Amino acid sequence: MLSLFLLLPLLGIIALNLPYKGKKDTVALLYVLLLSVGQAIVVLFHPANFWHMPDFWGRFFHLALYADNLTLVLILSIGIVMSAAVLVAWQTISESKSRLNFINLALVALIGMNGTVLLTDIFSLYVFLEVTAISSFILIAFQRDLNALEGAFKYIVLSALATIMMLSAIAALLLFSGDTSFASVSQAVKNNCCNPIIIFAITLFVCGLFIKGGLVPFHGWLPAAYSAAPAAVSVLLAGIVTKVAGIYVLIRLVRDVFGPVGAINDILMIVGIISIIIGALAALKQDDFKKILAYSSISQVGYIILGLGCGSPLGIAGAIFHLFNHSIFKSLLFVNSAAVEKQTGSTDINKMGGLGAKMPFSNASCLIATFSTAGIPPAAGFWSKLMIIIALWQNGYHAYAAVAILVSVITLAYLLAIQRKVFFGILPDELKNIKEAGIWIVLPAATLAIIIIGVGVFFPFLFNSFLVPVSNFFK
Amino acid sequence: MTINIIIITALVTSALWTAMTVRLLRSAVGLAITSAILAILMFRLCSPIAAVFELSVCAGLIFAIFISAITVTGRITNEQIVLKKKLRLRRFWLLPVIVIIAAIVLTQIHFHAIFNLPAQPVENNVKIILWNMRHLDLLGQVVILLAGAFGVVILFKEWKND
Amino acid sequence: MTNDMSQLFWMCSIGGILVFIIGIYCILVTFNLIRAIIGLELLTKTVTLFLILAGYVTGRTGLAQALAITLIVIEVVVIAIAAGVILCVFRHNKTIDVKLLRNIKG
Numbered sequence: 232m233l234s235l236f237l238l239l240p241l242l243g244i245i246a247l248n249l250p251y252k253g254k255k256d257t258v259a260l261l262y263v264l265l266l267s268v269g270q271a272i273v274v275l276f277h278p279a280n281f282w283h284m285p286d287f288w289g290r291f292f293h294l295a296l297y298a299d300n301l302t303l304v305l306i307l308s309i310g311i312v313m314s315a316a317v318l319v320a321w322q323t324i325s326e327s328k329s330r331l332n333f334i335n336l337a338l339v340a341l342i343g344m345n346g347t348v349l350l351t352d353i354f355s356l357y358v359f360l361e362v363t364a365i366s367s368f369i370l371i372a373f374q375r376d377l378n379a380l381e382g383a384f385k386y387i388v389l390s391a392l393a394t395i396m397m398l399s400a401i402a403a404l405l406l407f408s409g410d411t412s413f414a415s416v417s418q419a420v421k422n423n424c425c426n427p428i429i430i431f432a433i434t435l436f437v438c439g440l441f442i443k444g445g446l447v448p449f450h451g452w453l454p455a456a457y458s459a460a461p462a463a464v465s466v467l468l469a470g471i472v473t474k475v476a477g478i479y480v481l482i483r484l485v486r487d488v489f490g491p492v493g494a495i496n497d498i499l500m501i502v503g504i505i506s507i508i509i510g511a512l513a514a515l516k517q518d519d520f521k522k523i524l525a526y527s528s529i530s531q532v533g534y535i536i537l538g539l540g541c542g543s544p545l546g547i548a549g550a551i552f553h554l555f556n557h558s559i560f561k562s563l564l565f566v567n568s569a570a571v572e573k574q575t576g577s578t579d580i581n582k583m584g585g586l587g588a589k590m591p592f593s594n595a596s597c598l599i600a601t602f603s604t605a606g607i608p609p610a611a612g613f614w615s616k617l618m619i620i621i622a623l624w625q626n627g628y629h630a631y632a633a634v635a636i637l638v639s640v641i642t643l644a645y646l647l648a649i650q651r652k653v654f655f656g657i658l659p660d661e662l663k664n665i666k667e668a669g670i671w672i673v674l675p676a677a678t679l680a681i682i683i684i685g686v687g688v689f690f691p692f693l694f695n696s697f698l699v700p701v702s703n704f705f706k
Numbered sequence: 707m708t709i710n711i712i713i714i715t716a717l718v719t720s721a722l723w724t725a726m727t728v729r730l731l732r733s734a735v736g737l738a739i740t741s742a743i744l745a746i747l748m749f750r751l752c753s754p755i756a757a758v759f760e761l762s763v764c765a766g767l768i769f770a771i772f773i774s775a776i777t778v779t780g781r782i783t784n785e786q787i788v789l790k791k792k793l794r795l796r797r798f799w800l801l802p803v804i805v806i807i808a809a810i811v812l813t814q815i816h817f818h819a820i821f822n823l824p825a826q827p828v829e830n831n832v833k834i835i836l837w838n839m840r841h842l843d844l845l846g847q848v849v850i851l852l853a854g855a856f857g858v859v860i861l862f863k864e865w866k867n868d
Numbered sequence: 869m870t871n872d873m874s875q876l877f878w879m880c881s882i883g884g885i886l887v888f889i890i891g892i893y894c895i896l897v898t899f900n901l902i903r904a905i906i907g908l909e910l911l912t913k914t915v916t917l918f919l920i921l922a923g924y925v926t927g928r929t930g931l932a933q934a935l936a937i938t939l940i941v942i943e944v945v946v947i948a949i950a951a952g953v954i955l956c957v958f959r960h961n962k963t964i965d966v967k968l969l970r971n972i973k974g
Contacts (some may be wrong), residue, residue: 244852358938398918398939405923711879750900767944771947828930834930835931839934854945
């Protein structure tokens with residue numbers, strides 16, 4: 232039944248654009264919520280025959296899809312973040328036509344991301360990455376604000392460069408494998424592991440993914456795109472799109488397809504640690520709410536790459552768990568920034584203060600997300616960072632572990648600066664009449680906060696049932 | 707072999723002209739010519755169907771997109787061109803030098819590689835491969851075209867304030 | 869794999885690499901948004917050539933053509949979106965010169 236993850240959204244897009252009258256935007260909202268929540272529920276309750284039942288379409292179409300534990304984690308996060316983003320869009324976009332456009336593009340992005348995590352062919356991977364990328368270009372630009380257009384243009388150019396690097400790598404791999412499926416590419420890499428062309432191709436591919444994931448030498452597009460995009464789009468982009476397009480693909484290819492070729496683990500660790508440091512230091516200097524979050528995103532993605540590069544099963548499990556946590560807490564922080572932006576009309580944290588009393592839900596959920604980002608118990612982020620740091624220590628990377636702990640403190644510093652300047656302190660006169668943001672922002676914020684605390688508190692139970700299988704998969 | 711060398715030289719020359727020429731319109735024409743030469747090369751590499759696509763879509767459709775974008779954003783006058791030429795020369799003079807040096811270095815390398823040809827005959831009919839074996843790519847193409855349609859509707863829509 | 873084929877492969881690769889250099893230089897140096905996109909197009913041309921070449925030397929022209937056709941379709945959509953973004957920028961600023969646009973620090 233895996234093809235339903237692609238075909239149902241496609242069906243929705245077609246049905247929503249048929250020429251008929253009616254309250255299309257409400258129907259569209261309900262449909263996309265149904266799909267994304269349904270996706271999360273299917274993962275959580277795991278009906279036994281759903282995942283393996285050959286679907287009806289299989290008789291006509293060859294969609295070579297495959298789901299393992301890593302895919303399930305990603306499908307769950309896609310469902311959660313997508314529903315939060317759509318609700319935020321409902322609150323922040325008032326015009327019915329723009330709402331419909333947003334939902335159409337969100338459905339395209341849903342197809343792109345679901346396809347990316349399910350497929351098993353290196354060229355189809357390019358196709359679906361491009362589906363995701365094109366929908367995000369349009370989403371960033373769709374309110375036609377000048378800054379957003381510039382962010383979109385930067386993203387288009389850098390993402391096109393990334394895909395060109397990946398395609399050159401695919402062409403080079405094709406010389407040896409003769410086919411583009413993961414299995415044959417993996418076989419070809421194994422048979423010619425010392426060939427310079429193969430090593431060059433893999434390096435090129437990984438660099439392309441670094442651009443897509445916004446890691447440090449290639450992060451130029453990320454702050455511009457995240458901070459200028461409309462609020463709901465930032466939630467979607469920061470929460471899940473770049474994580475799927477960059478980080479998931481990196482994990483999948485490095486672990487499953489290429490294997491530990493050459494110095495790839497060292498490259499991953501160096502890029503990871505540089506991203507952690509540069510991202511955190513850059514975040515300290517910003518005074519725009521969304522820019523701080525964007526740089527923080529770079530820094531947190533660095534932790535994921537560091538855990539991946541460490542190579543031990545615990546490190547990889549920690550990386551995947553941090554990927555999940557990151558998509559939850561970063562989308563929560565962006566939901567909070569959307570609430571603040573919607574109510575005050577600004578994202579400059581120096582102009583605010585004392586909003587905590589007026590916006591209690593946003594205040595509390597932002598604090599929870601801060602704890603999770605900085606790795607303070609009992610929030611979920613604590614456990615994933617702990618796993619990564621223990622894995623680093625066990626493998627003898629003491630310096631990396633020390634830096635990772637130190638930067639956690641910096642993370643706490645810049646996030647508490649937001650907390651202090653926005654939610655605590657004295658309320659400026661012009662903000663006296665502020666109210667809590669609408670229900671469709673508070674609801675996703677509360678849900679995401681509950682997920683963070685819940686996962687953190689019940690972590691010991693989850694560890695054996697959820698994380699150990701994920702890491703075993705790689706053995 | 708000689709004819710291949712001529713085609714490849716023509717490809718590089720037209721690409722160089724595309725990058726170097728001052729007027730955007732000429733640059734777009736240069737791009738279309740590059741596409742056409744690439745199509746000839748692809749034809750010689752036993753890929754006729756992809757060559758036809760390259761010719762019709764890249765030399766045709768993309769050329770049309772560029773021409774309309776350039777006409778809307780306005781063409782520049784002759785005086786501006788003279789002014790621009792001086793400024794551009796400062797930034798672009800390095801390019802031909804780099805290209806020539808790279809060409810000399812690369813042709814000196816003796817490259818020999820052995821690629822494994824398929825052991826048993828493989829399906830080489832592009833229609834069968836595209837329509838019967840790569841359904842996921844086709845699905846992706848359909849979705850991308852839909853997304854492109856949304857993008858064109860959203861971005862090219864008339865502005866109310868103007 | 870004859871010697872002749874190896875030579876042809878290397879020649880086409882040289883051509884591809886040179887066009888690649890031209891495209892990268894064009895993107896890095898230009899101040900005009902449309903020319904940046906033209907540079908990207910040159911890079912995409914190279915990639916098309918590489919794919920077809922890989923199919924040719926390994927005797928799998930069918931697969932390579934299928935991939936190249938998909939690539940061309942996607943390329944058109946990306947270019948159309950980029951052109952749309954450029955037009956919107958132009959309507960805001962009446963210019964597409966990057967120098968005048970750099971109000972966002974990356």
